[in-house]
Structures are given as structure tokens and as C-alpha cells.
Amino acid sequence: MILLFIKLWFFSFGGFVIQHQPTFKGGAGTLNDFIASRMIYPTFSKNNCLQGTIYISFQLNKDGEVFNSQVQKGMGIDLDAEALRLIRLTSKHWIIPSDYDSNSKIVIPVTFSLKNYSCADRSSDDINKAIELYKNRLALQNVVLNYYRNKYAGKINQQNELEMIQIKNELGFDDKFISTKLREAKQRLKQGDKEGACESLYFVKYIGSNAADEMIKENCK
Helix, strand or coil: CEEEEECCEEEECCEECCCCCCEECCCHHHHHHHHHHHCCCCHHHHHCCCCEEEEEEEEECCCCCEEEEEEEECCCCHHHHHHHHHHHHCCCCEECCCCCCCCCEEEEEEEEEECCCCCCCCCHHHHHHHHHHHHHHHHHHHHHHHHHHHHHCCCCCCCCHHHHHHHHHHHCCCHHHHHHHHHHHHHHHHCCCHHHHHHHHHHHHCCCCCCCHHHHHHHCC
């Protein structure tokens, strides 16, 4: 079971605000259900029992559209990106008071918690090692992504492709991994999250696979 808890903090650039604030259509319970039903718990964090609270700040315009969204305080892992994606999905689901100041900033702490995943025996040292492993993997992943972006753009690369294949093998970028990313993209499309889906699809492309090419042509114009 995956649990997610949400509460809202409202701030203006001049201080704390307590009146005339936007409300999510249906209320706080509906907001929680909205996000929980759309959450795709990131694979690395789920496999390594990584849990915690990610603070997302954003602003709303008069139409209830989310803008200037960013991770205010995160863990430096894949939970950050998922929390940000989920908050962006709330765009146009907000009721905005007529006198609302769109310069105000809203902060939502999104808490990810895993139950029944045998995570209770994970020590703080285990967690810290997993976070460090993620960051090391991210550095290698970026090497691969940059290589293939350059390759497709016709630019000269410092490394050769045999080195990239070796790194991909080390990272586990195999057919099973690609299938997972494609499935993730399809889930995001069903949620109406074309931007998020295209991020997943282009990720597949830029690790040197053509498995996402057709979906990119159909959805990422």
C-alpha cells in the first residue's frame, strides 16, 4: 500500500496569508484523492524503500492554472520529480477568489509513505546509501542522455558508443526497463499528462532506443 498525505500552506511575498485563498474543487479530501489516484510511485524509491516529504511551491493565475512550480525542499531523488508532476496536474482544478493575489505562493508538502513493502527494517544508513546510489546513477544517466542527444543532433561526442552500452548495462537500461518506461508513459497519457508522458518517451529515445519513436510521433509534437 502507498500512502500520500497533503496539506496546503499559503504565503504571500509579504508574509503569511489567512484569507481569500484558492480552494481545490471538492475540497482538501478531493485534492488528496486526486493526487493519490494519479501517483506513480517512482521505481527506484519504491525498490529502495525511500519515503519522505517533498515540498512543492507554486502560484495560480485567475483561471486556476499552476505556474512557477518548483521543488522548494526535496530529497534529491525521483520522488521530487513525481511530486512536482502531480502538483502540475492540479492545474485548472482550483477555485480562485476574485480578489486573490496571483503573486502569492502556495506550498504543498507531499508525503510519500510505503506500507507492506518490507521497509520497516531499513536503517537510516541504508536509506542514506540508497540516496547516494541514486545520485551516482543520475550522474551516469546524464552521461548517456547527453551522448545520444549529441548523436541525434549530429554533434561530435567525446565517448564512443561502446562506452555508452557498458554504462547502460551497468544502469540496467535493458528491454525490461524500457518496457517499464513505456508503460509509465501510457499511464501518464491516460491521466491527461502529455508533458509527463513525453518526458518518459524522450528519456527512452535518449538512452539510444527507438522503442518510443512511434509514440513520440503520435503524442509529442
